[in-house]
Amino acid sequence: xxxxxxxxxxxxxxxxxxxxxxxxxxxxxxxxxxxxxxxxxxxxxxxxxxxxxxxxxxxxxxxxxxxxxxxxxxxxxxxxxxxxxxxxxxxxxxxxxxxxxxxxxxxxxxxxxxxxxxxxxxxxxxxxxxxxxxxxxxxxxxxxxxxxxxxxxxxxxxxxxxxxxxxxxxxxxxxxxxxxxxxxxxxxxxxxxxxxxxxxxxxxxxxxxxxxxxxxxxxxxxxxxxxxxxxxxxxxxxxxxxxxxxxxxxxxxxxxxxxxxxxxxxxxxxxxxxxxxxxxxxxxxxxxxxxxxxxxxxxxxxxxxxxxxxxxxx
Amino acid sequence: xxxxxxxxxxxxxxxxxxxxxxxxxxxxxxxxxxxxxxxxxxxxxxxxxxxxxxxxxxxxxxxxxxxxxxxxxxxxxxxxxxxxxxxxxxxxxxxxxxxxxxxxxxxxxxxxxxxxxxxxxxxxxxxxxxxxxxxxxxxxxxxxxxxxxxxxxxxxxxxxxxxxxxxxxxxxxxxxxxxxxxxxxxxxxxxxxxxxxxxxxxxxxxxxxxxxxxxxxxxxxxxxxxxxxxxxxxxxxxxxxxxxxxxxxxxxxxxxxxxxxx
Numbered sequence: 001x002x003x004x005x006x007x008x009x010x011x012x013x014x015x016x017x018x019x020x021x022x023x024x025x026x027x028x029x030x031x032x033x034x035x036x037x038x039x040x041x042x043x044x045x046x047x048x049x050x051x052x053x054x055x056x057x058x059x060x061x062x063x064x065x066x067x068x069x070x071x072x073x074x075x076x077x078x079x080x081x082x083x084x085x086x087x088x089x090x091x092x093x094x095x096x097x098x099x100x101x102x103x104x105x106x107x108x109x110x111x112x113x114x115x116x117x118x119x120x121x122x123x124x125x126x127x128x129x130x131x132x133x134x135x136x137x138x139x140x141x142x143x144x145x146x147x148x149x150x151x152x153x154x155x156x157x158x159x160x161x162x163x164x165x166x167x168x169x170x171x172x173x174x175x176x177x178x179x180x181x182x183x184x185x186x187x188x189x190x191x192x193x194x195x196x197x198x199x200x201x202x203x204x205x206x207x208x209x210x211x212x213x214x215x216x217x218x219x220x221x222x223x224x225x226x227x228x229x230x231x232x233x234x235x236x237x238x239x240x241x242x243x244x245x246x247x248x249x250x251x252x253x254x255x256x257x258x259x260x261x262x263x264x265x266x267x268x269x270x271x272x273x274x275x276x277x278x279x280x281x282x283x284x285x286x287x288x289x290x291x292x293x294x295x296x297x298x299x300x301x302x303x304x305x306x307x308x309x310x311x312x313x314x
Numbered sequence: 315x316x317x318x319x320x321x322x323x324x325x326x327x328x329x330x331x332x333x334x335x336x337x338x339x340x341x342x343x344x345x346x347x348x349x350x351x352x353x354x355x356x357x358x359x360x361x362x363x364x365x366x367x368x369x370x371x372x373x374x375x376x377x378x379x380x381x382x383x384x385x386x387x388x389x390x391x392x393x394x395x396x397x398x399x400x401x402x403x404x405x406x407x408x409x410x411x412x413x414x415x416x417x418x419x420x421x422x423x424x425x426x427x428x429x430x431x432x433x434x435x436x437x438x439x440x441x442x443x444x445x446x447x448x449x450x451x452x453x454x455x456x457x458x459x460x461x462x463x464x465x466x467x468x469x470x471x472x473x474x475x476x477x478x479x480x481x482x483x484x485x486x487x488x489x490x491x492x493x494x495x496x497x498x499x500x501x502x503x504x505x506x507x508x509x510x511x512x513x514x515x516x517x518x519x520x521x522x523x524x525x526x527x528x529x530x531x532x533x534x535x536x537x538x539x540x541x542x543x544x545x546x547x548x549x550x551x552x553x554x555x556x557x558x559x560x561x562x563x564x565x566x567x568x569x570x571x572x573x574x575x576x
Contacts, residue, residue, distance in 0.1 A: 013574075050423045053574045071425050079423040085416035087346075089353035098346050103424045105338035146420070 003028045003154055003186050004049055009058030010210075011044050018044035019210035021058065026188055028153075031180050033201030033218075034190040041210035042190040043082065046158045049188065050079045062154065075103065078147030078185075082158040084139060088132035092123050092142050095131055100149035110149075117145040121175060137168030144175065155179065157189045161196050173200050198222060223278075229256060230277040231301040234284065238268035240293030245270050247287040254280055267296070339426055340434045347438030356407065357442060360400050364450025367391060368457035380462030384455070385539050388472050392451055393479050393533070394526045398508060400443050401483025402501040406491040408439045408484065409570065418575060429567045432488075436563060439484045440477065447476035468538055475533035482525055482555050485562035492569045522546065528554050 002025035011018045019041040026032045036042050047053040048060050051067035051074065060066060065073045086095045097114050104110055118127050121141040131139065140160050147155060155176075161169045177200065179185040191197050197204060198218040206214040206221065214224055236244065241260070249255050256273040263269050274280040277300075288295050351357045367387070377383055409432065412418040421431050455469040486504070490497040511524040521527030521543045528551040530541040535548050543551065 047575075052419065052422060054572075071427050074423060074425040077423070079419075081416065081419045081423075083416035083419065085419045087350065087353075087417055089349075098342065099420055099424065101342040102339055102346070102421065102426055105335050105342055 001028055002026055003063060004188065005059075005061045006045065006048065007059045009045075009048060009055040009060055011041075011048065011053065011055045017210050019048075019055070022207075022210060023212060024205055026186060027203075028186050029180070029184050030203055031176065031187040031189065031201045033194075033197030033204040034188060034207065035192065035194050035197060035204055035221075036190075036207035037192055040192075040207045042192075042207055043158055044210070045207070046079075046156055046188070046190060050074075050077060050156055075150060076153050078144075078150070078152035078155045080140070080143045080147050080155070080157040080160050082160075082162070086131045086139065086142060086146070089130065091128050091130050092134070092138075092145075093118065093127040095142060096146045096149060099146045103150040113149050113151070117148040120148060120179075121145045122171065135168075137164045137171070140164065140168070140172060141175075144172070148179075151183075152185065154186045154188070157187070159190055159192070161191055161193075169196065176200060194221065194225065226276070226278045228277075229273050229275045230280070231271060231273045232277070232280060232284075233269060233271050233297070233299045233301055234295050235263065235267060235269045235297040236288075236293055236295050237266055238262075240288075240291070240295075241268040241270050243291045244284065244287045244293050244295070245272070247291065248272065248280070248283060251279075251283055254283060269297075271301070336430065340430055343421070343426070343431065343434040344438050344441075347435050348442060351404075351438065351442035354411075356403055357446060360403065361446050361449055364392070364396055364400070364446060365453045368450070368453040371454065371457040372460065376458050376461050378462070380458055381464055381468065384458050384464050384468065385537075388451055388454065389530060389539060389541075392447065392454075393472070393475060393530065394508070396450070397443070397447055397476060397479045398483045398505050398526065400446055401480055402487050402498070402505055404439050404443050405484040405487025406497040406501050408435050408488045408491055409566075410491045410497065413575060422575060428570050428573075432567055432570050433563065436484065436488060436566075439488065440481045443480035443484055444473070444477045447480060448473055451476065471537035472533075474536040475529065478532060478552075478555060479526075479529050481559055482529060485559040485566075486525075489562040489566045489569075492566050492573065525555075525558075527551075 004024065004026035006022055006024045009022045010020050022041065022045060024045065034042050034045070044053070048055050049062055049067060051071075054068045060068075063073045063076055067073060067077070087098070090098065093114070096118055097111075100110060100114050100117075107113075115124075118124055121144050123138065123141050123145060126134065126138060129138075131142065134142065144157075144160070157176075160172055164172065176187055176189065180187055189197060189201065194204070198221070201218060204216065204218055204221045205212055214221060234244070235241065245258060245260075249258065254274055254276055256275055259271045261269040261271065272280070284295070284298075287293070409418070412421070412435070418431075422428060451469060451472055455464065458464055487497065487501050490500050494500055508524055508526050511521070511527070521531070527541075527543055528546075530539075531543045531546055531551040532548050532555060533539075534541055535552070
């Protein structure tokens with residue numbers, strides 16, 4: 001049964017269309033990743049789900065109710081926004097406590113719930129530190145703690161991993177996995193980087209210009225993305241680079257274009273555009289091993305997410 | 315495909331009933347907002363600004379008769395100018411500060427109605443403004459009391475007037491803060507209009523159209539001074555002020571209810 005059901009929802013800010021006849025459903029107990037480039041409509045969708053804004057048309061239901069008009073269902077929703085929305089003058093414990101008291105005034109066991117939430121996000125050591133003195137990762141964890149005190153069954157997170165170092169990202173992802181596994185919390189999480197979510201989410205929705213362009217499990221989405229021509233760079237000793245490149249060119253349909261760029265007397269860089277990235281990586285490794293040609297550097301030249309999504313739309 | 319039906323809320327053991335829950339939730343909101351005021355630079359600057367006349371009095375001395383000087387000074391400087399100014403700054407920022415700092419998101423996404431946030435924020439703004447008024451008028455009273463004797467009741471009589479003044483200006487400026495993009499500009503226009511009416515009132519009956527005129531007229535019920543708007547008994551001014559406050563809160567509530575916080 002879907003916990004979140006969005007049907008034909010549209011929202012416009014002046015001339016800018018944020019979402020257009022957007023549809024989405026999120027099943028209970030799932031982790032749904034919501035991926036799209038900046039301005040795709042992720043935040044608007046999340047705001048619609050959390051009742052921060054109302055769609056101009058279409059319908060949104062969370063736990064069977066319209067979240068904009070029914071504050072009662074917010075007892076079952078935890079929201080972590082993309083902004084620094086904590087009071088900077090308060091400590092971690094004060095922040096979590098003040099917000100928890102508003103959610104559940106004078107509820108028995110509230111203090112225990114606050115301590116548990118702080119512990120759950122690994123902030124016990126920093127509980128007396130002021131929010132203004134926290135790093136970005138710590139602020140994110142504090143916001144998650146504030147969203148967890150009332151034991152929500154749905155947790156909505158808007159780009160919680162952006163700007164975090166790899167360790168911070170991993171901590172938050174582990175925490176979300178644990179919440180989903182142990183407490184069956186349904187999670188809706190957005191990001192503009194697919195790689196961040198593909199190992200976390202059980203289902204991914206790609207959104208672009210306010211519309212869903214692809215939906216499915218991470219494997220399906222990954223395969224879809226591999227259809228996009230990748231520009232790959234590898235560098236090795238000049239002779240080795242040439243030997244690997246010649247091997248790659250021999251495989252039919254693997255190389256669309258190839259450019260050599262001399263780096264020094266010894267090193268040679270090769271840039272290849274391939275329509276089959278997955279196969280390309282397999283073949284590159286095979287050739288490097290077979291021809292005993294160690295690769296010094298390997299990079300996927302960052303295509304903008306915007307272009308990638310344009311490709312998927314086309 | 316139908317969405318999961320909402321569970322009927324069941325009151326757990328030890329859990330408060332809905333009205334009590336709403337009351338305590340409101341009190342927690344009030345505490346949060348008051349703490350925000352205490353920590354905010356704006357309140358601190360306003361308090362220092364309001365204490366400046368007291369410092370000037372200590373330095374220059376009080377012109378006799380001290381009691382009349384004290385009464386006129388509180389009336390003209392504090393009630394007619396500084397409190398409206400404080401109302402302008404605190405009122406316009408009441409919700410816009412929360413929106414700009416995104417902290418409103420933490421509140422709106424919790425099980426609390428927007429109207430509750432608005433009303434408790436209004437109370438917090440009025441209480442904060444009144445506390446600032448009490449502190450600064452007390453400072454002024456102490457500075458004058460150094461050289462002349464003034465009955466304490468003369469000071470305390472002004473405090474309810476300060477509270478009324480804060481409530482009226484905060485409600486108006488809070489509405490402007492929600493309704494307009496540049497509330498401060500319009501707030502300054504209203505404050506200037508008030509001052510202009512104060513001057514014009516000397517020549518004709520402009521006080522009828524002046525907020526501070528009605529505040530001072532109503533304030534006679536609490537403080538020891540005379541202010542007269544012909545044909546307007548003080549209580550009538552009180553009703554006018556109450557209606558203004560209620561209308562402003564109602565309009566603010568309607569606008570905030572539909573306000574897009576994106």
